[in-house]
Amino acid sequence: MTSRIAVLPGDGIGPEIVEQAVRVLRAPALNLDLELTEAPVGGAAYVAKGHPLPEDTLALAKQSDAILFGAVGDWKFDKLERALRPEQAVLGLRKALGLFANLRPAILYPELANASSLKPEVVAGLDILIVRELTGDIYFGQPRGVRTLEDGPYAGERQGYDTMHYAESEIRRIAHVAFQAAAKRQGRLCSVDKANVLETSQFWRDIMIDVAREYPKVELSHMYVDNAAMQLVREPKAFDVVVTGNLFGDILSDEAAMLTGSIGMLPSASLNASRQGLYEPSHGSAPDIAGQNIANPLATILSAAMMLRYSLDAAPAADRIEAAVQAVLARGLRTADIFEAGTTRVSTSEMGDAVLKALN
Numbered sequence: 072m073t074s075r076i077a078v079l080p081g082d083g084i085g086p087e088i089v090e091q092a093v094r095v096l097r098a099p100a101l102n103l104d105l106e107l108t109e110a111p112v113g114g115a116a117y118v119a120k121g122h123p124l125p126e127d128t129l130a131l132a133k134q135s136d137a138i139l140f141g142a143v144g145d146w147k148f149d150k151l152e153r154a155l156r157p158e159q160a161v162l163g164l165r166k167a168l169g170l171f172a173n174l175r176p177a178i179l180y181p182e183l184a185n186a187s188s189l190k191p192e193v194v195a196g197l198d199i200l201i202v203r204e205l206t207g208d209i210y211f212g213q214p215r216g217v218r219t220l221e222d223g224p225y226a227g228e229r230q231g232y233d234t235m236h237y238a239e240s241e242i243r244r245i246a247h248v249a250f251q252a253a254a255k256r257q258g259r260l261c262s263v264d265k266a267n268v269l270e271t272s273q274f275w276r277d278i279m280i281d282v283a284r285e286y287p288k289v290e291l292s293h294m295y296v297d298n299a300a301m302q303l304v305r306e307p308k309a310f311d312v313v314v315t316g317n318l319f320g321d322i323l324s325d326e327a328a329m330l331t332g333s334i335g336m337l338p339s340a341s342l343n344a345s346r347q348g349l350y351e352p353s354h355g356s357a358p359d360i361a362g363q364n365i366a367n368p369l370a371t372i373l374s375a376a377m378m379l380r381y382s383l384d385a386a387p388a389a390d391r392i393e394a395a396v397q398a399v400l401a402r403g404l405r406t407a408d409i410f411e412a413g414t415t416r417v418s419t420s421e422m423g424d425a426v427l428k429a430l431n
């Protein structure tokens with residue numbers, strides 16, 4: 072059956088890196104049955120149609136099995152009102168498609184161990200997966216705002232406030248995504264919370280323990296978020312899959328990404344309940360290097376591999392793409408961002424060429 076893929080390159084380096092991922096998806100060696108349809112998004116869509124997420128693009132995304140997204144955002148759009156900023160396209164797609172599960176692998180290929188600020192022996196071969204809840208938590212909780220206090224020690228002062236909450240079904244659905252991911256990996260899931268202080272966290276922990284009964288082969292552990300932040304830099308390889316809420320996940324996923332030192336290498340996925348997903352590199356649109364054919368396309372190529380694995384049930388093809396990327400690194404080919412002495416510097420399109428060659 073043909074899978075329908077919406078290809079949304081965006082702006083900045085988006086078009087250059089997405090072009091390489093599309094070449095990989097079309098590689099005859101993979102023999103995939105895909106219908107790829109491109110549409111503008113972000114700044115590119117604002118320029119062409121006056122809106123960062125035009126109706127046509129949204130409709131295409133909704134009727135696709137998966138979305139391959141490049142990046143959006145450029146300084147030249149910074150002065151636009153918030154609703155017209157490129158970044159609104161990502162938020163709009165997340166909301167319209169109900170993408171509640173954000174999967175962010177932090178993988179450090181042995182060949183790139185020097186890129187990390189941690190000692191190579193601590194991080195070489197790192198392969199962890201952070202599963203972050205994306206649509207709930209204090210980011211969206213009501214009430215929120217600024218109010219003037221009537222009584223108490225701060226009476227007469229203004230106070231800023233937000234509300235943290237998670238509904239049981241919101242916790243259950245992210246738990247299932249995380250347990251299923253762990254079952255396909257080393258079978259270890261660490262749930263991160265702040266249950267010693269927060270009621271929301273204690274509830275989260277109780278639900279995790281309940282869902283765990285459906286996954287007897289996965290070993291569930293719990294960790295407070297402050298300790299998790301420390302353990303991620305002390306002994307990151309001790310983790311397999313980490314599941315956490317929106318706020319803690321925002322911070323921990325960026326921390327885990329930086330352990331690898333190679334932002335140009337990290338893919339991501341955002342999934343909904345029907346496994347429809349948006350796949351994009353973890354980095355932004357890098358306007359400082361856009362249009363120069365020097366950006367690293369591997370994060371986007373690896374995002375395409377995640378798409379095959381999580382939305383299209385084509386794990387063998389995903390494995391082959393990941394192996395091809397590994398082979399290219401082993402041959403010493405590097406884009407500028409991961410270049411070091413003794414390796415061979417290549418452009419964006421040459422990196423794409425090399426991955427295609429390695430696939431054959």
Ligand code: NAI
Nearest residue numbers: 142143144145161335354355356357358359360366367408
């Ligand atoms: P960024 O990730 O775009 O760039 C940070 C640094 O990493 C820059 O020096 C850039 O040149 C470099 N870099 C990023 N990706 C690279 C790649 N593939 N190859 C080589 N070098 C790479 O983050 P920044 O500068 O904070 O944001 C730039 C724009 O991207 C902003 O407008 C921001 O809002 C937007 N953005 C968009 C995201 C998205 O589309 N989902 C996510 C994050 C930021």
Ligand code: MG
Nearest residue numbers: 321322324325
């Ligand atoms: Mg962040």
